[in-house]
Amino acid sequence: MEIVIKKRGSFVKLTWFRRLKEHIVLDNDIQIQRYVKCHIMLLFGTIMFGDKSAAGVHWKFLPLLRNFGGIREFSWGSACLAHLYRALCRATRVNCKEIDGPLTLLLTWAWIRLPFLSPIPGNPRVFPLANRYHSLAHYRRVLDDLQEGQFVWEAYAVDRIVPGLIPADILHHSVIWSATVPLISFECIEWHASDRLRRQFGLSQGVPQQERNLGHAHGEVLTGPKNEDWSAVHSLWVMQWTNRYSHILSDPLVPLHSPLDIYMQWYRGAYESIFSQITPLNSSNDNVNGIIISNGFSHTNFTPSAVCNKICP
Template identity: 30%
Template sequence: MLFGECTITFQDVAYQLGLPVDGRYETFGECPEGADEETVRRFARAYIMMLLGTQLFADKSGNRIHIRWLPFVARLEEMGGYSWGSAALAWLYRCMCRVANRHVVKLAGPLQLLQSWIFWRFPGFRPAGYDAFSWPLASRWSGYNLGISKKGPRFIWMPYSTPDVLQVVHPEVLEPRHMMLWWCVTSLIYFAVVEWHQVDRVLPQFSGVQPPPHPALNIDFLMSMDERGGDRWLPSHLQHWHLHWETRADHVLRFDVVDDPGPSHEFLAWWHQHGKRFLSRELYLGDPRGIPIPVEGTQRGAGRVPDMDRVDDVPDRRRVERRARVGTRRSQRDWRWLDQAMEEGDEAGRDGGRRRGGRGRRRGAAPR
């Protein structure tokens, strides 16, 4: 596999979902035959609400749609003027950033875009049924891949350059004014979510040679922003980032297109110095066969388990489990009688029998 970074860009959003990536940043049943215009518009609004709330900008609720979309679907004629692709990409970036936290166990966002991007870029993960092409490209998924093939390239830098793909792509996607934005380094805005389109770090995805990248833009302070208290303050508070999007045409990268894209020698030297070549610690990278197994570590007999010695600094888990079953309170002073009763029971068990007639001190009783 070639070295380098890869990510989801405007190009992937345009090919996979067929969404416009240019425009303003603000970004149920069947309709009966012979319905009047108002009924058709009502069904269209409901479908668009479902598409926005459950597909492109889905959250973890699963069955709820935010009311923020009502002003947008009320003006159907203006829906095509928004950059839905950049907003969906910003939301996916933010969701992937959140799930990187080890305490987060669920991933939201346009997951069909992420899944289809993996299938197109990593051939080994593709399921059966990828021989047929349809538009948008994300609609081609079918079936499961139970066995991952080890043959062929492990990553494809330019999966959209084949003639089969170009035959089904919508002509508007290939217009120069849209393709120009694929190479644009700008901000991605989705209400309070602001992310950065760092295509300067993935030039091989656009048939370019990757030089040593510039330092990544630190936007950690934007991760804590939400829409509590309303969102009318966002355009003024985030005016600097909105200006980046307004001037996106001025930040288009210029580079040479080559037949064999990949990292440059300077990038490989930079990556060797700053990259993480091994995911495991050095302790686990050695050959385990070079370490002799001691005699006491070998197994003797069928299913033999070595005896376990009690370590002094390790708490007795049996007492902890029994105490959890009985119940505790934050104040251990009131439940000290329970600890003493357990200790007496343990001592009696070690003496070979349990003393009869012994009772622990009652809760709250004073010693005599």
């Protein structure tokens, strides 16, 4: 059967994959593999690597599906995470009005780590449908009021997940979840700064390493030659990823997660210039419409959203 691919620039239309998938007759292994490949490309274009148009998926993924038996050998999870980091980075720009990427992953992360944000709470007496329509102001307020025990650091701890929920082959390699390495997906390079979130791996948070400067690789886009060999372009980063087992966090586990004094000293020093512009809510200054008035100057409230606005204006 001859197949004509419907393309839109560098993208293949998702509608074409859907129609092809619907008309495949599953009567032999070749047709079954073709059906699975269509389904994978639809997952790429809608869930894992979707763009703002939600209409197509980049053709760059097609060659990776040529060898059906080798599809599972790629690190799709780290590639998906790289695209999410890239999307979050772009979303901090003042002229960015929308965000793309694997937003399902982002929402799942938020709902697991911050259960009170979930539209379906654990309390059966709460009406889940009504919980879905809170305003933006509500979510900002609950984040500002966040307490220490409300954030779930170790979401995948044995006592928090259903046995067998995580496939055995994935759980077997869980040690590399903490690897401080680059995440690579074609042109996209993002840094997995696990040393800045050590508590999610059951470790005490010490002073993190210096931020890794990815240089021009961080802003790389898919322009220029269509046959670019990204494994050669990013050979330095690929080498670090290949040696990921040498970059895992391996400190002894600790039962308590209270921050170390050395970390708090570093944190205050690193962000002193930001905190100096913010006045705590419990100060004696006057509070007028959510703005602290002090010595003739206006300061934003000392809340997580205020700090975020200062860091990512």
